[in-house]
Amino acid sequence: MRQVVVHWALMVSAALVLAGCGLADSRSPVPEFMRAKAPDLPPPETPPDVKRLVREKLDSMFTAASNPRNVRVSPPLREVRGTGWIACVRAELTSVMGKPLGAETYRLIISGDAIADRRRAEPDDSCASESYEPIS
Numbered sequence: 001m002r003q004v005v006v007h008w009a010l011m012v013s014a015a016l017v018l019a020g021c022g023l024a025d026s027r028s029p030v031p032e033f034m035r036a037k038a039p040d041l042p043p044p045e046t047p048p049d050v051k052r053l054v055r056e057k058l059d060s061m062f063t064a065a066s067n068p069r070n071v072r073v074s075p076p077l078r079e080v081r082g083t084g085w086i087a088c089v090r091a092e093l094t095s096v097m098g099k100p101l102g103a104e105t106y107r108l109i110i111s112g113d114a115i116a117d118r119r120r121a122e123p124d125d126s127c128a129s130e131s132y133e134p135i136s
Contacts, residue, residue, distance in 0.1 A: 045083075047075070047076045047085060048076055048085055048087075048110045048113060050073045050074070050075070050076050050085075050087040050108070050110070051073055051133070051135045053110065053113070053114075053115055054071065054073050054089055054108075054115075054135050055135045055136070057115055058071065058135075061089070061106070061115070061118055062091065062093065065094070065096055066093045066094055066095075066101075067093070067094045068091040068092070068093055069091065069092040069093075070091060070092045070103075070134070071089065071090075071091040071134070071135050072089070072090045072091070072132035072133060072134050072135065073087055073088070073089050073090075073132060073133060073135055074087050074088040074089075074127065074130035074131065074132055074133075075087070075130075075131070075133075076110060077126070079109065082109075083111070084109050084110055084111040084112075084116060085109070085110040085111075086107065086108065086109060086110070087107075087108045087110060088105055088106065088107055088108070088121060088125070088126075088127035088130050088132070089105070089106045089108060089118075090103055090104070090105045090106075090127075090132055091103070091104060091106075092104075104120070105120070105121040105127045105128075106118050106119065106120055106121060107119055107120070107121045107122075107125050107127055
């Protein structure tokens with residue numbers, strides 16, 4: 001009976017030691033040959049064509065009553081916390097009452113090949129310092 005208990009204890013100990021080998025990731029404090037290979041980074045995405053996206057979705061970005069004119073976009077920048085892109089759109093708009101509002105700036109979040117979010121640009125956005133090009 002004692003021999004069986006010792007045999008089981010050795011098997012459990014060996015299993016724990018071998019299981020510990022699976023925990024040695026690329027940043028663990030073990031020798032290099034025992035570490036897991038670091039994962040390969042995905043290839044960088046090509047920047048989206050912001051001019052085309054805005055031109056195709058102009059009616060969903062602005063209401064027809066706002067009569068957007070002189071629509072310009074900034075080059076896309078990588079999103080700091082995420083996998084998408086950020087771009088800014090500036091256009092001359094008209095109010096519902098028909099009075100000119102002047103130039104309004106919006107910040108776009110682009111994911112894949114679609115506009116995921118649009119909101120009015122805030123002072124802490126980088127839209128004020130961007131260079132803009134016409135969409136046509």
